[in-house]
Amino acid sequence: MQTEKYxxxxxxxxxxxxxxxxxxxxxxxxxxxxxxxTKVVEVSGVLSSFDTDEEAESAGLSWCRAWVDSHG
Structure with missing residues (x-):
């Protein structure tokens, strides 16, 4: 799992x-x-399937940043 502040x-x-x-x-x-x-704002659900866990985690973070950008 990867995390970041944004x-x-x-x-x-x-x-x-x-x-x-x-x-x-x-x-x-x-x-x-x-x-x-400490509150969950939004959850993506499954975005896609990836060859590595790093690619999957990065896709999740990209989706999150896009969501924040479009709702901020």
Missing amino acids: RGYTLWGHAILHQENILQRRRFAGSGTIMRD
Whole structure:
């Protein structure tokens, strides 16, 4: 999980292992969570599937920044 502060919000980028069976390569679902103080403001749901956990987390953070920019 990656986190950053952005325009008064705390942003979280999540990576969730997404593998339907052991014969498939590992994939990660990405999502984002936006918080202000200790309250959840918005949650993205699953954005897409990625090859690495870092890509999934980065996509979550990008979604969060875009949401803040469009609602600020």
